[in-house]
Amino acid sequence: xxxxxxxxxxxxxxxxxxxxxxxxxxxxxxxxxxxxxxxxxxxxxxxxxxxxxxxxxxxxxxxxxxxxxxxxxxxxxxxxxxxxxxxxxxxxxxxxxxxxxxxxxxxxxxxxxxxxxxxxxxxxxxxxxxxxxxxxxxxxxxxxxxxxxxxxxxxxxxxxxxxxxxxxxxxxxxxxxxxxxxxxxxxxxxxxxxxxxxxxxxxxxxxxxxxxxxxxxxxxxxxxxxxxxxxxxxxxxxxxxxxxxxxxxxxxxxxxxxxxxxxxxxxxxxxxxxxxxxxxxxxxxxxxxxxxxxxxxxxxxxxxxxxxxxx
Numbered sequence: 001x002x003x004x005x006x007x008x009x010x011x012x013x014x015x016x017x018x019x020x021x022x023x024x025x026x027x028x029x030x031x032x033x034x035x036x037x038x039x040x041x042x043x044x045x046x047x048x049x050x051x052x053x054x055x056x057x058x059x060x061x062x063x064x065x066x067x068x069x070x071x072x073x074x075x076x077x078x079x080x081x082x083x084x085x086x087x088x089x090x091x092x093x094x095x096x097x098x099x100x101x102x103x104x105x106x107x108x109x110x111x112x113x114x115x116x117x118x119x120x121x122x123x124x125x126x127x128x129x130x131x132x133x134x135x136x137x138x139x140x141x142x143x144x145x146x147x148x149x150x151x152x153x154x155x156x157x158x159x160x161x162x163x164x165x166x167x168x169x170x171x172x173x174x175x176x177x178x179x180x181x182x183x184x185x186x187x188x189x190x191x192x193x194x195x196x197x198x199x200x201x202x203x204x205x206x207x208x209x210x211x212x213x214x215x216x217x218x219x220x221x222x223x224x225x226x227x228x229x230x231x232x233x234x235x236x237x238x239x240x241x242x243x244x245x246x247x248x249x250x251x252x253x254x255x256x257x258x259x260x261x262x263x264x265x266x267x268x269x270x271x272x273x274x275x276x277x278x279x280x281x282x283x284x285x286x287x288x289x290x291x292x293x294x295x296x297x298x299x300x301x302x303x304x305x306x307x308x309x310x311x
Contacts, residue, residue, distance in 0.1 A: 003083050004099040006065055011048065011102070011123045016245035016274070017061060020077070022084045023113070024054035025102065027123055040134045046123040048103060050115035054272050058243050059302040073301055235281040237288035238267055238306045239295060243274035250275040260299075267310055279303065281310075 003019070010017045011027055018024040027046040034041055057077070066076040087097055091113075097105040103117040241257060241264065244250040250266060254277055257264035263280040270276055279295055282288035288305060295303045 003080070004102055006061060006068065007099065008101050008121070008123075010060065010064055011046070012125055014060065014245060014249075016054070016058075018054055018056065018058050019061065019084060020057035020080060021055050022087060023050055023052040025050055026054075029124065043122065044124055048117045048123070050103070050105060050113065052113045056272065058274065063302070235283040235288070236307055236309050237282040237285055238276075238308070239279040239282075239288065239292050240304050240306050241277045241279050241300065243270060243272075243276045245274055247275050250277055253277045276306070278306075 007017050007019070007025060011025060015027050016024055026049045028049070030045055030047045032041070032044050059073075062073055062076040062080060065071070065079065066073045069076070071079075090097055091105070091107050094107065099105070099118075101118055101121040103115055105113055105115050108114050241262075242250075242253055244253065254264045254266065257277070257279060264277060265281075267276050267278050267281070279299075280291065282291065285307075292303060292305050
């Protein structure tokens, strides 16, 4: 069984693909980057990592293998368990596990798992068709401007002899001052006229509005009261339908189950950071077990019972 092929297919669509009793491959979106040394441009992608602490079977990998190979869900789980046993034996013997297009896994000197991701595939579907490229560095010329500080300002002087030959300068200056004062007075008068006109127009508009409000009548018909009967699910016995890394997939699962008649809902995030969806919750343990047997028989053999108190 080419386990890495199935994992690679799922990494395009999911952020967490768990190998039961072995670990989980996680993906995280990374923005486009530029290598400062090589001037290489890299498109947005999904960075793949490995977490050996996440080993609980969420059914995702087994369901996918069962669908592809057209085999029962239990047989798919057994094939995964058999493959995991072989992988663990290779690791204990000091060999490196190579997952094609995903990365390499090996034990270090302290007995801990080390994962080296492969960059051969970009699992971000939004970047389909985008590849890295190298652009030559852009050379920019820097121009320096030297600013000279003027320390002395040379005034313009008029000698007495020139004042005698140009007497019209004095009269021109007097005329300029007179025109300036006249312009200021006229401008102030014009502005005052505009402000007075605007004030009168505003007072007239306000008076007309008050008259219309006094003449207006309001007929408010009270709406009939609506009584909503909301049934709140309680209980510490929960039949789990699935756990999802992406909350959007969790909402889709709830809508699907509600359409099939189940009282599906979210019960929060588990310790692995996955959103859990339940078929229903029950107060009585016997009633919950009876419902679980019915769901396993008619709907999903991978359903299981979780006992915990919700806040």
